[in-house]
Amino acid sequence: MVGTWIAVLILFSTGIIISYYGLWYGMLLFPGMMLLFYLLWPRWGREIIAAALVVGLGFAYFQIRELDEMVNPGIAGQRVISGVIADYPVQKADRTSFLIETAENSSHLKYIQVYCDFPAELHRGEQVTLRGILEVPDKPGNPGEFDYYKYLLHQRVFYIMSVELEADIKQIIPVPGISRQLNSYRNRIEETVYDTLPESEAEIFLGMLLGEKENIDADRYEMFQQIGIVHIFAVSGLHIGFLVLFFSYAASLAALSRRNRYFAVMFCMIIYGSLIGWPISVQRAVIMAALALLAQYQGREGGLGNSLGLAGMIIVLLDPYALFTTSFQLSFMATWGLVCLYPAIKSSFQYKNRVWDIILIPLCAQLAVVPLLAYYFNLFSPAGLISNIMISYLAGGIVISGAAALLLVFLPPLAALFLYPSGYMIEILQGLADFISQIPGSYLWVKTPGLAVIASYYLLLLMLLAALYYSWPRRWIWSPSILVIISLIVICLPPSLYKYGTMEIVFLDVGQGDSIFIKTPRGKFIMLDGGGSHFYSVGQKKVIPYLHHRGVREIFMLINSHPDSDHLMGLLEIAEQIPFRYAVIPTALLDAGEYDELKRIASARGAVVLGAAAGQQIHIDEEGLQMEVLSPPAGIESSDYNKLSLVLRCEYGDFSLLLPGDLDKEGLEDITPSGSTNPTLLVKVPHHGSRGSLSEGFYQGFDPYAAVISVGKNNIYGHPNQEVLDCLEKQGIMILRTDQNGAVSFESDGQSMEINCFRK
Known part of the structure; x- marks a missing residue:
């Protein structure tokens, strides 16, 4: 089985x-x-x-191979490192990144991921000396955020190095013979492809044949991901299978003996694997191909299931951490669907129409990876079940035609004869992808499934496989089949159904900025601010991944406290990507030019932009939930947007929350109740803990149990100010900080409150 x-x-x-x-x-x-x-x-x-x-x-x-994750912080800082470039450098307009293998004695310094703040002409295999800043990669601050620390750890990389100047890189030894030839061959391929095909088609071609995903347009790549066909850029069994067919056919035309055909095909596979850097999916596929071809040429059954298992054992023995990588899991499960699930279904139903094979082969591969795609990418792509039927075979044509072009790359006119058909097929592929992506429901953002749901799904799939393999009665086949479908429905449940009746407030870690996620008791989603930075996309990197982790498909209301970049920029990114119904901004700033982009996006989406002023209520249409605006008044004017920050007070039963934006001391004193306290369970510390927003009377008047400081690690402003911390401690207020605790979440049923921090 x-x-x-x-x-x-x-x-x-x-x-x-x-x-x-x-x-x-x-x-x-x-x-x-x-x-x-x-x-x-x-x-x-x-x-x-x-x-x-x-x-x-x-x-x-x-236990024997386990890495010690405890790094020495004293190693970080300005360092000079020598080593060999261990992968193909990724070059963009203003940046270059690559992995370097050093000769350092410390296992923590064996491999270092390097980033250069400039384009650098470097090649795999070169020995270089680098001067730069060595540091430990940051761990994620929010659920759903890409865990770059773990990603590097699974590659045995503990440090990253930033190199600022070209003068800080010196070549010691050029690339040796074989590696130099491979680099030259790869460079020639890239030049020929870009000279022959339009840029967008060339990027997709190189992504499919060489695994170069970095240069593909980000929006198009995301669209491929959403409709479930992004695997065509992860060089894997699909590519290797078609390449083996092509090279086997080419070897047969050369009238080689069976034995020599085997060695010729494997030689081509080794060259191809070396050309793209031997990712795990290629290691698995080449080992399987070698075992299957060897069995075929020896005249015995290949046993693809055993080949898959043996390939996995070889990879895991060489590097047990490979087991925890996304590429290993997706590659092996997709192949398991092809070599185990597909034959079982085929033999059980004994159909004769070959059309069913065309449908079942990609379908079985998709069924085997559905929970993993939901877990790692928060996507369920019903369209993927259909699109892969067409696009997988189209991709095969591109790979085969492209392989012929690769062999003829030193004869550009002949290579072009095969590149042009590849270009036409890529054009068709893009057209199909665009069409499928426009189909309503072609993809769904889903909440990250729990491990219990994933385990149940695969146990049910194994039960179905056993029922098919051992020819159990039909009712025993239908039972696990129905339960598998129910598992898929559970994975796709709307996020509003989870924790129904509970209000959630999550202060996201967005560095030096604010971003607050609110789930109302009846499952509506509100975003107050979205962080923002001029140096990187906070919304794309931090906030949107969290929303996808929650499976959010629509936001009921976007609220911006004031249009400073560290509050608004990320919110604009969210508005571009996720549908919303309402956008709320201070009435006093309705005509501010900074809101023109938000108004444009809202108009395009059919959303309504509303102004809010002191004394108003923001209606969420939920019994028991109140959201009151405390500031600013409608007619107030100021060139300092902090003074015009929208201040909200939320109540749900006994739970209360005060969100004062970046309001200064004077504004805080204006909203502080006089004469008696107005106890508020939770307060966001205004302006990231700035001294200019320190008012002891404010904290005495609202008398909070806990205060959250949304602040960036080691920020240049010195936030939070020590006087602010002293004030909070003096009044016995619990202090929570996003730079230390990561995302801070509060859950309440209106009677009690539970606090959770992403970083324990």
Whole structure:
């Protein structure tokens, strides 16, 4: 059903996972579970003992290979590092990045990810000396945010280096012979492709053939991702399969013997793998191809399931951390769907029409990765089930035609004969993708599924596979099939249904800025500010990933406290990407030019822009939830937008919240209740903890239980000011900071409150 080696891979990986997450209780419970299985099924005793042994070996192996994550902070700072460039540098208009392998004794400095603030002519295999700033990569501050720290850790990279000047890079030894030839070949490919095809088609071609995704237009790449076809840019089994077909056919035309055909095809695969840097998906596909071709040329059955399992074991033994990478998981599960699920369905239903094969092959691959796509990318693409039927085969044509062009790249006129057909097919591919993306419901943003949901889905899929493989009665086939469909429905549930009746307030970590996510008790979503920076896209990098993590498909209301960049810029990015119904801004600033872009976006989306002023209520149409505007008055004028910050007070039962934006001391004193306190459970510290917004009377008047400071780590303004911290501590107020705690969330049912921090 799954093959011996797949079973070994699953069991060995289980041991690694238990060790990686420190689930020692798992190893303590495991012998008891094995004993129970033995008592229930004594005739499987040998297999149960063997399974326990393999799990134990996986656990022990990872203990031996485990990396020490405790880095020495004293290493960081200005450093000079020498080493060999270990991958193909990624070059953009004003930046270059690459991985360097050093000769340092410390395992933490073996590999360093380098970023140059300028375009640099560097090549894989060159030995260089670099001068730059060495630092530990930041960990994410919000749920859903890309975990760059873990991403690098799984590649055994603990530090990143920033190089500012070209003079800080010196070449010591040029690229040696074979590597130089590969670099030259790759450069020639890029030049020929860009000379022959239009730029957009050339970028997609190089993305598909060489895995160069960085230069593809960001909006188009996201669209490919949304409709479930972005895998065409992850060079994997799809590409290797078509390339093996092409090279096998070419070898047969050369009248080579069976043995020589095998070596010729494998030689081409090794050159191709080296040309693109041997990503995990290619390692797996090439190992599988080698085993399958060897079996074919020796005249025996290939056993693709066993080939998949053996390929996985080889990769995991070489690098156990590969198991935790997205590429490994997606590559192996998609291939499992093809080599295990597809044959089981085909043999069970015994259809004769070949059209079913065309439909089932991509469908089985998609079914095998649905939970992983939801977990890592928060996407469910119904259109992907359809689009992959057409686009996978179209991609195969591009790969085969492109492979012929790669072989003839030193003869540009001949290469062009094959590049032009590839270009036409890419044009068709883009047209199909554009059409599919316009279909309503072609993709859904979904909440990150829990591990229990993912595990249940795959257990049900295994039950379905067992039912098909062992020819169980039809009712036993339909039961897991229906449950798999129910699992898909659970994954796609609207986010408003989760924690219904609970109000959530989340202060997101957006660096030096404000961004507050509110979920009302009845499941409406409100965004107050979106952070912002002139140096990077805060909305794209931090806020929108969080919204996708929550599965948010529509925002009920966008609110901007005032149009300073660290509050508005990210909100504009959100407005561009996610539909919304209302946008609320201070009435006093309705005519401010900074809001022209927000008004344009709102008009295009059919949303309404509203002004809010002191004394008004913002109606959410929910019983028990009140949102009152305390400031600014409608007629007030000031060139200092902080003085015009929108101040909101929210109440839900016994829960209360005050959001004063960047209001200064004078403004805070104006809204502070006089004579008696107006207890407010939670307060956002105004203006990121600036001394100019310090008013002891403000905190005495509202008497909060907790205060949140939204502030950037090591910011140049010195926020939060020590006097502000002293004031809060003196009054016994709990202090929470986004630079230290990451995203800070509060949940309330109107009676009690629960506080959670993303960074513990």
